[in-house]
Amino acid sequence: MSEKLQQIINRQNQALIGDDQKVDEVIQLVGFIVGEEEFSIPILSIQEIIKPISWTRVPQIPSYILGVFNLRGSVIPLIDLRARFGLPLQKHTDETRFIVMKNGDDVAGFVIDRLTEAIRMPKRDIGPAPDTISESETMIDGVGKQADRIVTILKVHKLLERNF
Amino acid sequence: MDEFEEILQDFLIEAFELIEQLDQDLVELETRPDDLDLLNRIFRVAHTIKGASSFLNFDVLTHLTHHMENLLNMARHGDLVIDANVMDVILESIDLMKALLVRIRDHGEDSGLDVSGCVARLDVVANGESEPAPVAIETPMVQAPVVSTANEEEPDYANMSDAQVEAEIERLLAQNQAEAIAKRAGVAVVSAEVAEPDYANMSDAEVEAEIERLLLEKQSQDAAKRAQKSQNAAPQEPVAPSAPAVVLAPAPQPKTEVAPVAKAAPSAPAPRRSEPKEEGDSKGGGVEQTIRVDVKRLDHLMNLIGELVLGKNRLIKINDDVEERYEGEAFLEELNQVVSIVSLVTTDLQIAVMKTRMLPIGKVFNKFPRMIRDLSRELNKKIELEIAGEDTELDKSIVEEIGDPLVHIIRNSCDHGIEIGDVRMAAGKSEVGTIQLKAYHEGNHIVIQIIDDGKGLDADMLKQKSIEKGIITEKEADAMSEKEAFGLIFRPGFSTAAQVTSVSGRGVGMDVVKTNIEKLNGMIDIDSEVGHGTSMKLKIPLTLAIIQALLVGVQEEYYAIPLASVLETVRISKDDIYTVENRSVMRLRDEVLSLVHIGDIFEVERVFDSSEHAYVVVLGLAESKIGLIVDTLIGQEEIVIKSLGEYLKGIEGIAGATIRGDGGVTLIVDVAALMQMAKSVKSTIGSESGDAKKLGIKNSASDYCVMIVDDSKTDRTIMRKSLEPLGVTLVEAVDGVEALNILKQGDHYFDAMLIDIEMPRMDGYSLALEIKKYNKYKNLPLIAVTSRAGKADRMRGVESGMIEYITKPYSPEYLMNVVKRNIKFNEGL
Numbered sequence: 001m002s003e004k005l006q007q008i009i010n011r012q013n014q015a016l017i018g019d020d021q022k023v024d025e026v027i028q029l030v031g032f033i034v035g036e037e038e039f040s041i042p043i044l045s046i047q048e049i050i051k052p053i054s055w056t057r058v059p060q061i062p063s064y065i066l067g068v069f070n071l072r073g074s075v076i077p078l079i080d081l082r083a084r085f086g087l088p089l090q091k092h093t094d095e096t097r098f099i100v101m102k103n104g105d106d107v108a109g110f111v112i113d114r115l116t117e118a119i120r121m122p123k124r125d126i127g128p129a130p131d132t133i134s135e136s137e138t139m140i141d142g143v144g145k146q147a148d149r150i151v152t153i154l155k156v157h158k159l160l161e162r163n164f
Numbered sequence: 165m166d167e168f169e170e171i172l173q174d175f176l177i178e179a180f181e182l183i184e185q186l187d188q189d190l191v192e193l194e195t196r197p198d199d200l201d202l203l204n205r206i207f208r209v210a211h212t213i214k215g216a217s218s219f220l221n222f223d224v225l226t227h228l229t230h231h232m233e234n235l236l237n238m239a240r241h242g243d244l245v246i247d248a249n250v251m252d253v254i255l256e257s258i259d260l261m262k263a264l265l266v267r268i269r270d271h272g273e274d275s276g277l278d279v280s281g282c283v284a285r286l287d288v289v290a291n292g293e294s295e296p297a298p299v300a301i302e303t304p305m306v307q308a309p310v311v312s313t314a315n316e317e318e319p320d321y322a323n324m325s326d327a328q329v330e331a332e333i334e335r336l337l338a339q340n341q342a343e344a345i346a347k348r349a350g351v352a353v354v355s356a357e358v359a360e361p362d363y364a365n366m367s368d369a370e371v372e373a374e375i376e377r378l379l380l381e382k383q384s385q386d387a388a389k390r391a392q393k394s395q396n397a398a399p400q401e402p403v404a405p406s407a408p409a410v411v412l413a414p415a416p417q418p419k420t421e422v423a424p425v426a427k428a429a430p431s432a433p434a435p436r437r438s439e440p441k442e443e444g445d446s447k448g449g450g451v452e453q454t455i456r457v458d459v460k461r462l463d464h465l466m467n468l469i470g471e472l473v474l475g476k477n478r479l480i481k482i483n484d485d486v487e488e489r490y491e492g493e494a495f496l497e498e499l500n501q502v503v504s505i506v507s508l509v510t511t512d513l514q515i516a517v518m519k520t521r522m523l524p525i526g527k528v529f530n531k532f533p534r535m536i537r538d539l540s541r542e543l544n545k546k547i548e549l550e551i552a553g554e555d556t557e558l559d560k561s562i563v564e565e566i567g568d569p570l571v572h573i574i575r576n577s578c579d580h581g582i583e584i585g586d587v588r589m590a591a592g593k594s595e596v597g598t599i600q601l602k603a604y605h606e607g608n609h610i611v612i613q614i615i616d617d618g619k620g621l622d623a624d625m626l627k628q629k630s631i632e633k634g635i636i637t638e639k640e641a642d643a644m645s646e647k648e649a650f651g652l653i654f655r656p657g658f659s660t661a662a663q664v665t666s667v668s669g670r671g672v673g674m675d676v677v678k679t680n681i682e683k684l685n686g687m688i689d690i691d692s693e694v695g696h697g698t699s700m701k702l703k704i705p706l707t708l709a710i711i712q713a714l715l716v717g718v719q720e721e722y723y724a725i726p727l728a729s730v731l732e733t734v735r736i737s738k739d740d741i742y743t744v745e746n747r748s749v750m751r752l753r754d755e756v757l758s759l760v761h762i763g764d765i766f767e768v769e770r771v772f773d774s775s776e777h778a779y780v781v782v783l784g785l786a787e788s789k790i791g792l793i794v795d796t797l798i799g800q801e802e803i804v805i806k807s808l809g810e811y812l813k814g815i816e817g818i819a820g821a822t823i824r825g826d827g828g829v830t831l832i833v834d835v836a837a838l839m840q841m842a843k844s845v846k847s848t849i850g851s852e853s854g855d856a857k858k859l860g861i862k863n864s865a866s867d868y869c870v871m872i873v874d875d876s877k878t879d880r881t882i883m884r885k886s887l888e889p890l891g892v893t894l895v896e897a898v899d900g901v902e903a904l905n906i907l908k909q910g911d912h913y914f915d916a917m918l919i920d921i922e923m924p925r926m927d928g929y930s931l932a933l934e935i936k937k938y939n940k941y942k943n944l945p946l947i948a949v950t951s952r953a954g955k956a957d958r959m960r961g962v963e964s965g966m967i968e969y970i971t972k973p974y975s976p977e978y979l980m981n982v983v984k985r986n987i988k989f990n991e992g993l
Contacts, residue, residue, distance in 0.1 A: 054828060056831065075809065075823070092906075105810065162812075
């Protein structure tokens with residue numbers, strides 16, 4: 001009986017590994033617009049996406065950090081990606097969202113102009129970041145090519161990195 | 165005593181772990197009696213426990229384990245074959261050992277159990293000569309003289325002559341030992357008495373008498389201690405009587421009587437701990453009265469309570485809002501009750517959890533007698549330390565932080581404060597210097613006072629030294645008050661010692677004191693009189709996680725200032741502010757207080773000109789003071805400190821954030837950093853910007869800006885169409901939240917707002933209330949445009965700050981006219 005059991009377990013394991021391989025080939029991204037461009041980040045690094053709520057200004061920090069806001073009892077920094085990317089500021093619209101991203105214990109909210117869609121993309125369609133910028137400096141993880149457009153994939157850990 | 169307690173706890177934890185393993189090993193040993201590894205392991209357990217228990221003076225346990233060890237050692241070396249008989253005895257002895265350990269855990273002593281029979285059997289099995297008698301007899305003989313010495317010494321303590329100071333400290337140490345020995349003696353006697361007759365070279369009557377004598381000694385020792393205690397500090401009194409109550413009980417059965425006495429003895433120096441023990445006893449023992457809890461769990465609990473406090477604050481706010489809105493309705497009463505119960509229970513819960521984190525400050529104080537003794541030797545001075553209030557409790561995290569500063573202060577007092585004997589005599593003081601260390605509660609603070617009767621601080625000398633060392637300029641020195649001059653000792657690099665000694669002189673110590681106390685949000689107050697001594701008062705908040713804060717407003721921002729650092733608040737007029745060398749100062753009674761505007765520190769945009777009056781929050785931290793100018797005082801609130809997280813940590817001047825009742829985030833001011841920043845901030849007080857006026861100038865119709873807030877697209881379009889002919893700039897928002905955000909962004913300067921009442925997320929009334937919270941928009945005309953036409957609705961509109969109330973449907977002209985009137989539209993443009 002135990003042999004049978006072993007066989008079943010083995011089969012299940014194989015099935016699981018097979019699944020993993022399939023998942024590995026495709027990564028899920030969430031696309032959003034900041035300025036004119038579409039960016040995306042891995043769906044697993046998103047804690048949640050919320051509509052804009054009020055925030056509190058914090059003094060003595062770079063202007064792209066709008067301040068902090070209250071997310072169900074946690075105080076979380078709010079970063080305006082337009083300002084972060086050096087784009088002119090824009091008023092918040094109906095479509096403005098805060099994407100709360102996390103990387104380990106680091107959590108921050110990012111203001112984006114609007115969401116586009118969740119993208120499933122095979123890994124082979126993702127090219128490296130343009131090598132005009134040094135590897136350690138760039139916030140770009142790679143560039144995903146789709147039929148009609150290209151999507152810039154951002155490094156979440158870089159976005160969440162304090163650089164002041 | 166505490167150190168002993170700690171070692172004991174460690175020992176017990178270790179012993180119980182060992183025993184757990186032991187049980188398994190023994191079972192295995194029975195099946196494989198030849199396994200040397202197993203035997204070795206069991207031997208080591210007995211050995212370890214013996215070693216530790218002899219160190220901790222648990223003689224019965226030592227006695228037992230010693231014989232176990234003997235036996236096992238023989239087995240280990242093959243001198244003894246373990247058969248069932250031997251095994252029985254080993255198991256019996258191990259059960260007994262467990263019982264003893266349990267007793268030690270529950271009662272702190274190992275008396276009351278008879279081990280001699282077992283020991284004898286162990287010895288028989290081991291084929292050795294049984295010799296328990298010497299152990300039992302020797303101990304009482306050693307004990308007798310020592311205890312009586314301690315007994316004689318005790319009452320002397322208060323009137324101790326100078327020459328005996330050093331010896332006194334030794335004796336205090338010896339006293340502890342004497343106590344332990346006395347306890348041991350009692351134990352040994354008991355075991356002798358209830359055990360085999362060959363123990364007792366004494367008759368039963370003699371033993372009885374011996375116990376009687378020990379009881380008396382204990383009693384007088386306790387009495388002496390109590391007397392000494394009550395001289396210094398009163399609060400232990402309610403507990404103390406419990407000791408004699410037990411002791412005085414008649415003693416027909418020594419076996420049961422000795423145990424409580426031995427227990428009562430340690431209760432005198434540390435009454436707090438004794439209470440649960442006594443209770444446990446009355447309940448029949450066996451029940452565990454304390455449990456060790458990982459501090460992390462307590463911290464987690466504290467965090468949860470923090471959340472609860474925030475929730476409570478929020479509930480109270482909502483309750484207020486609801487009260488306003490549904491005045492007179494029956495359910496309000498009920499809601500009120502629930503809210504008040506919740507807030508009451510939350511507060512109690514918070515206090516209860518806070519208390520679980522409390523430790524007596526004695527934990528820190530305990531190391532000072534020894535330190536003083538060493539220092540006085542080293543410095544060749546005669547110094548006596550008086551400690552009071554060591555039972556005062558405060559948060560664990562603070563206890564951990566307070567040790568270092570106290571060490572530095574006391575070293576400083578010994579080195580610089582107390583003079584050498586000859587100098588003291590010449591000055592007409594007693595040869596022996598005294599340092600008093602006191603702790604007591606004062607409101608939400610604990611005060612630790614260090615008083616020496618040394619030479620005191622000389623303000624002029626301090627100034628002179630500081631100038632020499634380049635810490636201050638002569639000009640600054642002239643402007644300094646005496647207290648400020650005393651504060652100089654906390655400056656880094658400052659030292660009055662002529663030469664660097666091993667004790668002090670590097671100018672580091674007092675700087676450490678200041679930094680640590682500031683870290684705890686504490687204050688330092690120095691009082692000193694030349695020739696008479698110095699008193700240093702450290703005032704520290706009881707806990708760090710949840711604090712009382714003063715909420716202040718500047719423009720439309722709010723900040724929370726820890727109330728512990730707020731000395732007072734004063735309302736002043738602009739004329740009271742003087743400028744001295746580019747710094748703003750004011751007179752506060754007989755002091756000159758330097759001022760700084762909170763807006764300058766936190767880079768707040770000055771949009772509007774504040775009124776003629778300003779509020780000054782006088783902040784005190786460690787030894788310095790500053791006046792912080794704010795626009796408004798909001799009030800006092802209990803806040804929970806939350807960190808700003810990794811990303812925003814270390815922002816100068818901000819200690820953290822808290823979440824307010826309305827769900828908004830308010831930043832907490834770091835008073836220590838703020839004081840530092842104040843030194844470098846350029847003052848703009850009195851030169852308020854005139855930008856606000858500039859914004860008021862209208863050159864064309866499009867300079868007027870009106871916001872339309874309505875969730876219905878149709879309604880927005882109707883309003884837009886009605887107003888377009890005016891040519892004013894129109895901005896639309898779909899609900900209150902968006903409208904607020906647009907206002908906050910400040911891209912437009914609005915002249916009026918048209919607000920619908922029924923909107924998702926935030927309705928018109930709430931929006932109006934929110935807007936009116938901002939000073940900047942106090943005068944912004946808010947016009948309600950709604951189909952709600954009831955009188956009550958109109959009333960609410962007015963209450964929330966609307967100045968016009970337009971009911972739908974309306975004619976475009978009517979709307980236009982109302983808007984024109986309210987924005988003071990100039991037709992001429």
